[in-house]
Amino acid sequence: MLPRVLAIAGSDSGGGAGIQADIKTITLLGAYAATAVTAITVQNSLGVAAVHLVPPDIVAAQVRAVLTDIGADAVKIGMLGHDATIDAVADALADFAGPVVLDPVMVAKGGAFLLAPEAVGLLSARLLPMAAVVTPNVPELEALAGTQVEDEADLLLAAQELLESGARAVLAKGGHLPGDGDEVVDWLASHEGNRRFASPRMATRHTHGTGCTLASAVAAGLAKGLPLERAVAEARAYVAGALAHAPGLGAGHGPLGHGWTLASG
Template sequence: MTPPRVLTIAGSDSGGGAGIQADLKTMLALGVHGMSVIAAVTAQNSLGVQGYWELPPEAVRAQLSSVLGDIGVQAVKTGMLASPALVEVIAEVLSGVEAPVVVDPVGVSKHGDSLLAPEAVDVVKGRLLPVATVVTPNLWEVEQLTSVKVEDEDGLRPAAEAVLALGPAWALIKGGHLPGPPVDLLTDGVREYRFRAERHDNRHTHGTGCTLASAIASHLALGEDVPEAVRKAKEYVTGAIAHGFPLGAGIGPVDHAWRWR
């Protein structure tokens, strides 16, 4: 039988820890067929991003047309989209897709390198978020999108409301950078869920955001509703963080194959 199909639209990470590479590893680990539209190529390793080059909009549109026109999808995940022109193309195409869309509004890498042109932020807010089923910003991305600064767990709800005002059906505010045990808040404006996890003493966390968003998309494709898809994705990424391993001289990746080892 053909497994559920999930499409990632993101940047390529030459170091293999995040981006397209992390997305496809996550999808394989969770039992779905992963497909990719590459929006940008990065020169990247454990120390940081040394450069990135976005693809022409017509190349991204052609990849989307090729996959959607023949194979189809049961969920879509977006990551690094780089420029206003690429965000416009992707939002336009996804507005006609019935499958759930998980948007990871990637703005900066784990090492602090910018991955989204400043002028693209307004296009993400105005064009992409309104087509999202779930948007998964970290606290820095919340501030970039809404100017809301979260300093403690009480700030997660106002942040979620500010993100929901931009149009997605659900907002998952990732609170892992707050002090204390990690907590994420998921809400559609009415229902609210808080996901807590153990904080692992492991610096090798490269690819965490990509992995979580891809895991949510995978579980949506497998038929789960949004809260259950997020719960299962959190369980998977928590294990991947616990088993993150050193690679190179800097920050290593989470272990996408931790359940197999």
Template structure:
């Protein structure tokens, strides 16, 4: 059986902890085949983002088209989108895909606090949210997007992540348009090495969906993968370091 083909539309992280680099590691370790449309090149490390160069919209679309037209796509993961123009153009192209699950991680602020999306880009996110099978915002992102009613507003599912919450227990909730479908609570893993958690989780869910898993099962495996990766963090850098790579995870997940 061929690996599921996962198209990743996101920015590059030179430090390897988040973005395209984290996405490709995740897709590969979970048994998928990763392809990329890079939206931005960033100079960043565990301390923050030092420089950003946006890839022109037409080149983002050309990368997507190269993958879609020849190799094919079983699922799409969207991360850092770069600009409002690119967000709208990506939405136009994805709209033409039929029955392909789309996981949208609405990246606005890096773990270090660096802003990765301006107001116009965040406004353009609405087109992507309307197409998404699942949106995966953290607490600040969910608030910026308009709160929990975005599931009903866009007729989609939202994984409201609790990683920024207070207290020893953290809860992620899967919201359907009309109800809370499921909630998962775990004890907080005390670590500063959380760079790339959002990218990794979204890519893991997209891989599961591309492999034919149900949404709930894909999320459950993705959450286990992220928790294991957090526990394996190598401790690189003097800021928010990258997570580890759970080699062989897919064999026992």
């Protein structure tokens, strides 16, 4: 059977992030993408101009509609917006037994808030424990762990603190770390141990949707039955290729080249 991934996230009118990036990534990695849309955003490569939140009961109904018919082998959660949606999604997934990838989307690349600050605690309490892996960048990790992250050592320490708070595994992304190093370092921390991932840093402004793409790629790997470490390694390789093949669209933070695997044969 074709692996199935349910993506729960907001819509990006520019097509670079959110549910659009999820669908592209999941499909191009050989899985079936179903969706539950949590918000409609008005955005392009220059930033987010407006956000319209979908009523929480409609979000939950979308989740249940997919799970009771098409089904899912993995779930990816992205933008949720506020506390009522967090509760609705947590309730709708209460009986889901497969892996959940939680991308704790809080702030857009242009600076717009995509999760109410007062909802961070609820996200930690309700969704963090059910996630097979949570994939925070540095600002998100600081908010979730309640600690400052200034270097790679801090990155790993904060990830370990998040484990102690109830997370099952944490993929702490180091792309936002200060400094001009020639590599991007991520740490995968779990109760079985820690693994360091490093890749060359690319000098490009076309990075819109990297977090959504990475989380969806991990979810696609888990839906195929891959172990977490391998799913993360393959997801990072896919994102690196998408960054390298960005189409150069937009005057700001442009989208990735999600279809690079087709172009490269």
